Amino acid sequence: MTAATRAFPAFVLVASAVALSGALASQYWGGLIPCELCLLQRWPWGVAIVISFVATMVGSRPALPWVALLLGAVFVVSSWLAVYHVGVEQHWFAGPTACSGAATAADTLEALKVQILHQQPVRCDEPAWSLWGISLAGWNLLGSVIMVGCCLAAFLQSRRVGERAGWRRGTA
Numbered sequence: 001m002t003a004a005t006r007a008f009p010a011f012v013l014v015a016s017a018v019a020l021s022g023a024l025a026s027q028y029w030g031g032l033i034p035c036e037l038c039l040l041q042r043w044p045w046g047v048a049i050v051i052s053f054v055a056t057m058v059g060s061r062p063a064l065p066w067v068a069l070l071l072g073a074v075f076v077v078s079s080w081l082a083v084y085h086v087g088v089e090q091h092w093f094a095g096p097t098a099c100s101g102a103a104t105a106a107d108t109l110e111a112l113k114v115q116i117l118h119q120q121p122v123r124c125d126e127p128a129w130s131l132w133g134i135s136l137a138g139w140n141l142l143g144s145v146i147m148v149g150c151c152l153a154a155f156l157q158s159r160r161v162g163e164r165a166g167w168r169r170g171t172a
Contacts (some may be wrong), residue, residue: 008064008154009055012071012147016048019143026136035122036096037085041140044078048147064158072151075144082141089135 023042026032034042048071055067087093122128128136 006056008150008158009052009067009071011150012048013052013056015143015147015150016045016052019140020045020049023136032128032136033122035128037081037088038122038136041078041081041085041137044074044081044144048074048078065155068151068155068158072148072155075147075151078144079141079148082137082144085137086135086141089137 020042023034023038023045027034051067051071051074055063084093
């Protein structure tokens with residue numbers, strides 16, 4: 001595998017590791033406790049790390065367009081999760097009942113106990129941190145959309161290079 005073939009998966013590997021490391025650092029060193037949706041948004045970045053690591057180690061140039069498409073699909077999922085979380089934070093639509101919405105009044109002491117025991121410690125509809133008015137879910141959305149664009153560009157570029165090399169005609 002050439003260095004050019006490894007460049008894109010290595011870029012995705014580093015970018016995904018930085019994004020996931022930032023989330024973990026904000027949790028363990030910054031003291032930000034993640035909500036249920038924040039934890040869910042970490043999964044696509046981890047999946048992208050695994051895919052890009054494997055592609056960096058064993059991939060080949062003819063497989064690069066498909067790796068780019070697969071990674072693009074992962075980041076589309078990440079984008080949709082982030083859109084959902086931003087929408088919950090902005091109260092555009094309802095979030096998971098366990099971590100968003102107003103608490104209902106309990107009729108009995110036992111009902112109050114059940115309500116308290118089933119409530120998440122961090123609410124999904126209240127941003128814990130923001131920079132320039134953009135929450136972490138918003139930054140995740142921005143990063144995910146940028147990665148979708150990078151994957152799409154890599155896919156299109158690798159297809160053009162492949163067509164010039166004769167991959168589509170079966171002569172390579």
